[in-house]
Amino acid sequence: MEQSLAQLSITEAAKKMQAGEITSVDLTRACLVEIQKRNASLNAYLEVFDDAEERAKAADARRAQGESGALLGIPLAIKDNILIEGRVASASSKMLENYTATYDATVIKKLKDAGVVFLGRTNMDEFALGGSTENSAFGVTKNPRDERRVAGGTSGGSAAAVAAHMALGALGSDTGGSVRNPASFCGVVGLKPTYGAVSRMGLMAAVSSFDQVGPLTKTVADAELLFEALRGQDPLDSTSAPSNQYAKRTLRKKIGVPRHLLAEGVDAGVRAAFDQTLAEMEKQGFEVVEVTLPSLSFALAAYYITNFAEVSSNLSRFDGVRYGLSQKGDSLFADYAKSRGEGFGAEARRRIMLGTYVLSAGYYDAYYGKATAARAQLTAELSAVLESVDAIATPTMPSPAFVIGEKSDPLSMYVADIFTVTANLTGNPAISVPMREVSAGEAKLPVGIQFIAAHGDESALFALGAVVESISTVRSE
Numbered sequence: 496m497e498q499s500l501a502q503l504s505i506t507e508a509a510k511k512m513q514a515g516e517i518t519s520v521d522l523t524r525a526c527l528v529e530i531q532k533r534n535a536s537l538n539a540y541l542e543v544f545d546d547a548e549e550r551a552k553a554a555d556a557r558r559a560q561g562e563s564g565a566l567l568g569i570p571l572a573i574k575d576n577i578l579i580e581g582r583v584a585s586a587s588s589k590m591l592e593n594y595t596a597t598y599d600a601t602v603i604k605k606l607k608d609a610g611v612v613f614l615g616r617t618n619m620d621e622f623a624l625g626g627s628t629e630n631s632a633f634g635v636t637k638n639p640r641d642e643r644r645v646a647g648g649t650s651g652g653s654a655a656a657v658a659a660h661m662a663l664g665a666l667g668s669d670t671g672g673s674v675r676n677p678a679s680f681c682g683v684v685g686l687k688p689t690y691g692a693v694s695r696m697g698l699m700a701a702v703s704s705f706d707q708v709g710p711l712t713k714t715v716a717d718a719e720l721l722f723e724a725l726r727g728q729d730p731l732d733s734t735s736a737p738s739n740q741y742a743k744r745t746l747r748k749k750i751g752v753p754r755h756l757l758a759e760g761v762d763a764g765v766r767a768a769f770d771q772t773l774a775e776m777e778k779q780g781f782e783v784v785e786v787t788l789p790s791l792s793f794a795l796a797a798y799y800i801t802n803f804a805e806v807s808s809n810l811s812r813f814d815g816v817r818y819g820l821s822q823k824g825d826s827l828f829a830d831y832a833k834s835r836g837e838g839f840g841a842e843a844r845r846r847i848m849l850g851t852y853v854l855s856a857g858y859y860d861a862y863y864g865k866a867t868a869a870r871a872q873l874t875a876e877l878s879a880v881l882e883s884v885d886a887i888a889t890p891t892m893p894s895p896a897f898v899i900g901e902k903s904d905p906l907s908m909y910v911a912d913i914f915t916v917t918a919n920l921t922g923n924p925a926i927s928v929p930m931r932e933v934s935a936g937e938a939k940l941p942v943g944i945q946f947i948a949a950h951g952d953e954s955a956l957f958a959l960g961a962v963v964e965s966i967s968t969v970r971s972e
């Protein structure tokens with residue numbers, strides 16, 4: 496690819512705009528050119544907004560008036576489950592295909608105030624249920640590195656948009672890995688903030704006790720910049736936490752690795768990349784110690800039981816009466832059955848049924864109750880371990896991006912979340928940073944390393960991420 500302004504990181508672009516070398520209109524046009532070239536085949540954007548250039552002009556006018564924010568005039572992509580007033584927000588579901596948001600999510604309001612240009616809304620797994628963007632009602636998003644493969648999910652459209660330079664950065668949401676998984680598969684940085692650090696107001700609920708909005712970016716510095724812009728307590732989200740929980744601590748230069756979790760099911764190339772990265776970090780003075788988290792063996796089960804339970808409850812609002820698709824049957828019950836049967840895809844229906852089951856009288860104690868207990872135990876174990884190390888390191892995903900259609904069995908898709916779900920169960924912040932490229936068939940594919948830090952310690956993630964960046968061998972496209 497010829498050098499394009501769309502290849503700049505947010506931080507670089509901001510500097511150039513501030514120096515008067517380029518404008519937001521230049522940047523936005525450069526992204527629109529890349530979109531024109533690649534979106535038809537990648538299917539990263541479901542819609543490209545018609546007012547992007549106009550917004551870029553407005554941002555340039557603000558700069559001309561003396562404003563100088565780092566995000567002023569930066570073109571970003573937004574996942575399709577985050578509300579932008581007056582825009583369709585479909586969560587990649589037939590249920591909400593024609594639903595127009597009536598207000599801005601708090602994160603959108605913040606970005607609008609900062610002068611961000613929204614390029615469009617990006618594809619995802621329906622209602623953020625999945626791990627590959629294959630569950631979208633509007634077609635799969637392809638991996639920009641190898642179009643036979645998935646971009647990951649559920650924020651696959653956002654990750655692909657950033658990796659293919661169709662945006663300088665993007666917002667995704669992470670319930671059990673949905674920012675980190677596609678970041679790993681596409682070779683970009685993905686951050687899942689501490690639960691409560693970023694407002695969920697205006698993010699469509701999947702699993703309310705796990706969901707967080709997070710940035711997908713080309714660099715760790717850009718992830719930090721966006722996190723700083725997004726975070727903060729919100730009176731409209733009672734689960735958002737006071738900003739003072741976010742504190743910069745000094746690094747101990749000590750990383751914990753739960754080797755017992757890596758024993759099986761991890762691709763040999765990913766394992767080698769992980770070991771090489773840790774060895775490089777040791778050369779830079781980091782101590783790598785083995786840690787044991789016995790309850791990690793329950794993490795996937797606890798995650799999915801809780802996920803199904805909350806999804807079944809959160810999706811009950813789509814009843815064909817109040818929101819979205821509305822189909823008429825010959826009774827009220829038939830209206831519900833028809834609307835929900837036609838509006839939801841297979842994965843949403845599966846989770847609604849399983850969630851209703853685990854919450855039902857007689858099964859609640861055996862499933863939901865036990866999952867809740869395992870979650871509390873894991874949270875306690877993790878915070879004890881994080882008292883002596885800066886972060887826990889694992890590969891982000893057990894394999895590089897897989898071939899479209901390869902994981903048609905839902906269970907095989909669920910087990911791929913083994914490393915990411917823990918941070919959502921426990922509320923800890925986690926980041927995925929590209930570490931190395933591994934061979935898969937004829938392709939060379941990027942894979943990410945994940946760090947999980949103590950609550951509120953995103954700064955450790957940025958510091959560790961910067962170290963990985965300095966030794967990473969992943970090339971940008």
Ligand code: GLN
Pocket residue numbers: 623624625626648649668669670671672673674701802912
């Ligand atoms: N793959 C996980 C799931 O299917 C995570 C999804 C997400 O983070 N939204 O639930």
